[in-house]
Amino acid sequence: MDEDIRRLVLFDGSYRIATGTEAVVSAAFQTALSTSPQAALRVFDLQTGRAVDLDLQPTPPKRGRPRLGVAAREVTLLPRHWDWLAAQPGGASAALRRLVEQARKTSADDDARRRRTDAAYGFMVEMAGDAPDFEEASRALFAADRDRLAALIAAWPTDVRAQILELFDGEAASD
Numbered sequence: 001m002d003e004d005i006r007r008l009v010l011f012d013g014s015y016r017i018a019t020g021t022e023a024v025v026s027a028a029f030q031t032a033l034s035t036s037p038q039a040a041l042r043v044f045d046l047q048t049g050r051a052v053d054l055d056l057q058p059t060p061p062k063r064g065r066p067r068l069g070v071a072a073r074e075v076t077l078l079p080r081h082w083d084w085l086a087a088q089p090g091g092a093s094a095a096l097r098r099l100v101e102q103a104r105k106t107s108a109d110d111d112a113r114r115r116r117t118d119a120a121y122g123f124m125v126e127m128a129g130d131a132p133d134f135e136e137a138s139r140a141l142f143a144a145d146r147d148r149l150a151a152l153i154a155a156w157p158t159d160v161r162a163q164i165l166e167l168f169d170g171e172a173a174s175d
Contacts, residue, residue, distance in 0.1 A: 005022075006045060007021065007045075008020065008025040008046060009043070009044050009163060010025045010028050010043050011041070011159070012032055012040060012041055013040045014127070014159060014160050016163060018032075025043060029041055029054055029056070044163075046119070048118070048119055049126075049167055050119075051126050112170065113144070116167060116168055116169070117141060117168070120141055120164050120167035121138065121141055124138065124164055127160045128153070131153075132155060137153050149164075
C-alpha cells in the first residue's frame with residue numbers, strides 16, 4: 001500500500017458506513033449527509049485511530065516541483081556526538097540516516113505493535129470512552145491480551161467492536 005494515501009473509516013453513530021481512501025470516504029460522507037442531514041457522522045484515520053476532519057472542497061492542482069522527500073530539522077547533540085558523526089563516512093547526515101534505518105529494521109515489529117495499540121486506543125476513546133468496561137478493556141488492549149479485550153467489548157456496538165479489533169490486529173490500515 002502507498003504510505004502517502006491516507007485510509008479512513010466513516011461512522012454514522014455506531015455504524016460503520018464506509019472505509020477507504022479520502023476520496024471514497026468523502027463521497028460516502030456527502031451522500032450520507034445529503035440523505036440524512038442530522039446524521040452523526042465521524043471520520044477516523046485508520047493509521048492513528050484519531051478523528052479527522054474532511055476537506056470537502058475541491059483542491060486545485062499544486063504548481064511547482066514535487067517534494068523531493070528531504071526535510072531539514074534541528075538535531076541537538078553533545079559535542080562528542082557531533083565529533084563522532086563528523087568522522088563517519090559520508091558525514092553526519094549520512095551517518096544519521098544509516099543509524100535511523102538500522103533502528104527502524106531492528107524495532108519494526110515493536111513499533112508496528114505500538115502504532116496498532118495506539119490507533120485502537122484512540123478510536124476506543126472517541127467511540128466508546130463511556131462504554132461499560134472501558135477501563136478494563138483499555139488495560140487488556142495495552143497488555144496485548146486480545147482474547148480478554150474481545151470478551152470485555154463483546155457487548156459494545158458490533159461495528160465499533162469490529163473496528164477496534166481490526167485496528168488492534170493491524171487489518172484496518174492495510175486492507
